[in-house]
Amino acid sequence: MLTWLSLLFLALFALAAFLLGRGRALKAAGGASVRLHSLPNYYGAYAALWAGAPAALLLLLGAVFGGRLEEAVLQAERPAAVSALTPDRQDVFFSDARAIAAKEAPSEVAYEGELKTALDAKVAESRKITAIVRYSTIGLASLVALIGVLLALPRVGLEFRARNRVEGWINGLLIACSVAAVLTTLGIVLSLVWESWRFFQSVNPLSFLFGTEWSPQIAMRADQVASSGAFGAVPLFAGTFLIMLIAMLVAAPVGLYSAIYLSEYASRGMRSTIKPLLEILAGVPTVVYGFFAALTVGPLFRAGFNAIGAVLIGGPLDGVGQYLMEVQNQMALVAGVVMGIMLIPFVSSLSDDIINAVPQSLRDGSYAMGATKSETVKRVILPAALPGIMAAMLLAVSRAVGETMIVTMAAGLQAKLTVNPLDTVTTVTVQIVTLLTGDQEFDSPKTLSAFGLGLTLFVVTLALNIIALRIVQKYREQYD
Amino acid sequence: MTVTNPNALALVQGHAMPTQNRDGGVAAPVIHTAVPQGHGVVETRDFKIRARDVNVFYGDKQALFDVALDIPAKSVTAFIGPSGCGKSTFLRCINRMNDTIPSARVQGAIEIDGADVNAKSVDPVVLRSRVGMVFQKPNPFPKTIFENVAYGPKIHGIATRKDELEAIVESSLKKAGLWNEVADRLHQPGTGLSGGQQQRLVIARAIAVSPEVILMDEPCSALDPIATAKIEELIDELRSQFCIVIVTHSMAQAARVSQKTAFFHLGKLVESGPTEEMFTNPRDSRTQDYITGRFG
Numbered sequence: 001m002l003t004w005l006s007l008l009f010l011a012l013f014a015l016a017a018f019l020l021g022r023g024r025a026l027k028a029a030g031g032a033s034v035r036l037h038s039l040p041n042y043y044g045a046y047a048a049l050w051a052g053a054p055a056a057l058l059l060l061l062g063a064v065f066g067g068r069l070e071e072a073v074l075q076a077e078r079p080a081a082v083s084a085l086t087p088d089r090q091d092v093f094f095s096d097a098r099a100i101a102a103k104e105a106p107s108e109v110a111y112e113g114e115l116k117t118a119l120d121a122k123v124a125e126s127r128k129i130t131a132i133v134r135y136s137t138i139g140l141a142s143l144v145a146l147i148g149v150l151l152a153l154p155r156v157g158l159e160f161r162a163r164n165r166v167e168g169w170i171n172g173l174l175i176a177c178s179v180a181a182v183l184t185t186l187g188i189v190l191s192l193v194w195e196s197w198r199f200f201q202s203v204n205p206l207s208f209l210f211g212t213e214w215s216p217q218i219a220m221r222a223d224q225v226a227s228s229g230a231f232g233a234v235p236l237f238a239g240t241f242l243i244m245l246i247a248m249l250v251a252a253p254v255g256l257y258s259a260i261y262l263s264e265y266a267s268r269g270m271r272s273t274i275k276p277l278l279e280i281l282a283g284v285p286t287v288v289y290g291f292f293a294a295l296t297v298g299p300l301f302r303a304g305f306n307a308i309g310a311v312l313i314g315g316p317l318d319g320v321g322q323y324l325m326e327v328q329n330q331m332a333l334v335a336g337v338v339m340g341i342m343l344i345p346f347v348s349s350l351s352d353d354i355i356n357a358v359p360q361s362l363r364d365g366s367y368a369m370g371a372t373k374s375e376t377v378k379r380v381i382l383p384a385a386l387p388g389i390m391a392a393m394l395l396a397v398s399r400a401v402g403e404t405m406i407v408t409m410a411a412g413l414q415a416k417l418t419v420n421p422l423d424t425v426t427t428v429t430v431q432i433v434t435l436l437t438g439d440q441e442f443d444s445p446k447t448l449s450a451f452g453l454g455l456t457l458f459v460v461t462l463a464l465n466i467i468a469l470r471i472v473q474k475y476r477e478q479y480d
Numbered sequence: 481m482t483v484t485n486p487n488a489l490a491l492v493q494g495h496a497m498p499t500q501n502r503d504g505g506v507a508a509p510v511i512h513t514a515v516p517q518g519h520g521v522v523e524t525r526d527f528k529i530r531a532r533d534v535n536v537f538y539g540d541k542q543a544l545f546d547v548a549l550d551i552p553a554k555s556v557t558a559f560i561g562p563s564g565c566g567k568s569t570f571l572r573c574i575n576r577m578n579d580t581i582p583s584a585r586v587q588g589a590i591e592i593d594g595a596d597v598n599a600k601s602v603d604p605v606v607l608r609s610r611v612g613m614v615f616q617k618p619n620p621f622p623k624t625i626f627e628n629v630a631y632g633p634k635i636h637g638i639a640t641r642k643d644e645l646e647a648i649v650e651s652s653l654k655k656a657g658l659w660n661e662v663a664d665r666l667h668q669p670g671t672g673l674s675g676g677q678q679q680r681l682v683i684a685r686a687i688a689v690s691p692e693v694i695l696m697d698e699p700c701s702a703l704d705p706i707a708t709a710k711i712e713e714l715i716d717e718l719r720s721q722f723c724i725v726i727v728t729h730s731m732a733q734a735a736r737v738s739q740k741t742a743f744f745h746l747g748k749l750v751e752s753g754p755t756e757e758m759f760t761n762p763r764d765s766r767t768q769d770y771i772t773g774r775f776g
């Protein structure tokens with residue numbers, strides 16, 4: 001609250017600095033702004049930036065780290081009664097003290113006697129430290145804002161290059177944003193690598209990558225050291241691959257043909273109706289596809305297979321019939337097909353762009369040779385667009401590999417090494433979700449294995465994306 | 481009666497001409513062959529292409545107005561005129577490439593060997609195999625040189641066996657004057673050739689199906705003088721076998737390669753006639769202004 005208020009004041013102060021800077025510049029130019037190096041607003045912006053930006057940064061830092069600071073100071077000194085507690089209970093004690101100080105609900109632990117006195121003392125201390133941190137931040141920020149204006153205003157004059165300075169600030173902001181994005185990515189990768197490294201200390205990387213049995217639960221029992229056999233990721237990758245394959249078998253032809261239709265055959269009206277519809281399909285959240293798979297497609301497929309099984313039973317294919325009768329709602333086929341449907345708009349719109357990028361002159365050249373539309377598509381357009389289409393397919397594959405929701409809901413959770421699309425399988429992403437959801441301790445091989453899986457998946461999709469981008473680049477060069 | 485007095489020609493023919501072109505409106509080639517051509521460059525007995533009352537619209541905008549033109553066989557006809565006057569539009573009428581532009585609408589009669597190209601019975605695919613086209617910017621397919629030239633013969637089933645195809649590719653490349661330069665790299669991409677070589681490659685591609693007419697839309701505009709000279713030489717050679725129509729912005733090129741010239745202006749065919757005469761003694765003041773470089 002106080003932070004917001006001070007930010008508001010700061011904004012008003014910056015506005016005042018803007019007007020001052022602008023006015024000063026205009027005055028220096030004697031009202032004729034053409035004599036100024038930059039437009040008058042730049043002088044205002046320059047003053048406002050110096051007045052507002054450093055102080056705002058300080059306030060933000062205070063808001064973000066003030067709590068941490070207060071906590072550290074509070075915990076630095078521990079009364080004897082508190083030190084006697086177990087580390088867990090000590091944490092509860094301090095969090096209760098801070099909660100009471102901040103007028104929030106503490107835990108239900110009752111404090112008596114010496115502990116109660118210590119708690120009251122710590123509550124008072126917490127309030128004091130919070131106030132000190134807060135007011136000193138505000139005071140410091142005011143000072144910085146004032147100094148900023150006092151530094152900036154005198155520089156405003158006829159020759160001063162305010163535009164360049166302001167652009168420098170903006171440049172810095174842009175750099176900061178892109179650096180933030182890069183750093184975040186880097187941080188994620190590093191944490192992935194770090195946790196995976198911890199995991200690979202207890203599980204041999206080779207047996208992880210090439211083991212054929214996946215049952216992380218075994219390692220849960222305290223008396224049992226993680227047996228390396230239980231962390232074989234092959235069934236997971238096989239399941240991922242199976243579902244991806246089914247999905248691509250659906251998405252690749254349908255997406256590609258619809259792209260060909262849209263870009264080469266559809267009339268303008270048709271195109272302007274179908275394209276938005278496809279884009280809506282692309283906008284459906286995957287969880288919706290997930291329950292579409294689990295509640296509609298799954299039972300439908302099951303009923304279908306059971307019906308076929310009922311016919312086959314007793315005949316020469318009795319075994320097959322028996323098997324089909326036992327098919328469940330959850331199977332790789334359902335997840336794959338629904339994922340394929342999800343990928344259709346993705347493949348189609350990427351391929352459509354790529355086909356449209358084939359120069360019209362090639363089409364004209366082919367038509368002028370007396371080629372029909374289908375000959376032109378088959379012999380000129382598709383070969384020319386093939387590298388790009390391949391890249392689109394690879395991007396779709398990497399999406400299929402990373403997709404989680406549909407598989408969780410439609411393919412089951414059992415890690416089976418099978419190529420049977422009617423069986424339940426599980427994928428890498430689904431395992432990561434099941435390993436990490438709920439209360440977990442992040443030091444058992446069970447949870448750490450999620451990072452191993454994540455890292456492997458990351459490497460695979462990264463490789464796919466790099467290959468895809470390379471192909472696209474190469475293909476772009478061809479027409480330039 | 482001389483050609484320098486085309487009004488007399490009109491009188492002899494006994495009907496008004498739709499435009500001022502010198503041989504437009506000639507009902508029967510027989511009459512025309514009776515007309516001395518002056519310098520005797522146009523020695524053809526008849527016309528390959530006859531266009532009458534051609535109007536073309538792009539949406540509501542009319543791009544060509546009542547164009548009537550006869551194009552002789554086995555010779556080169558040049559279309560000249562300022563940018564946007566409809567030269568390409570008219571050229572595309574001849575092989576119905578305007579069909580590929582959704583907004584384009586073509587009216588009037590264009591006959592090749594007496595058969596209307598716009599007739600319902602005419603399949604544009606078949607028509608285009610008889611009327612080849614070379615574009616302003618060379619547009620080889622991103623395939624090998626061999627595949628580029630073999631494209632037409634393959635899709636039209638002219639040749640299916642490998643040795644037949646090879647023979648056609650070789651003879652087409654030879655006719656296009658490219659064989660010596662590419663004989664040892666037939667299976668490398670056609671896009672890897674230089675601009676001039678690419679243009680000769682697409683000419684080879686066009687003549688591989690033995691068309692009767694070759695339409696060229698500014699074939700040399702992207703080329704340097706040496707490549708241009710080669711193409712012009714090639715056009716001159718091809719003249720003995722094909723009916724060639726070329727759009728050009730270079731007066732000098734029109735004068736060098738063509739036997740007949742047609743001048744378009746603002747969608748109308750202003751004047752047409754033997755090239756030498758058009759350049760030495762144009763009838764219309766607009767033609768005069770254009771070829772002397774006063775506008776356009």
Ligand SMILES: Nc1ncnc2c1ncn2[C@@H]1O[C@H](COP(=O)(O)OP(=O)(O)OP(=O)(O)O)[C@@H](O)[C@H]1O
Pocket residue numbers: 538543561562563564565566567568569570581583
């Ligand atoms: N696809 C099209 N859609 C709409 N208008 C067109 C189209 N193509 C040509 N036009 C118009 O028709 C007129 C004639 O164009 P055309 O391309 O035939 O000119 P041109 O004589 O070939 O010109 P240039 O010498 O610049 O190539 C122009 O006004 C042009 O704007």
Ligand SMILES: [Mg+2]
Pocket residue numbers: 567568569697
């Ligand atoms: Mg043109």
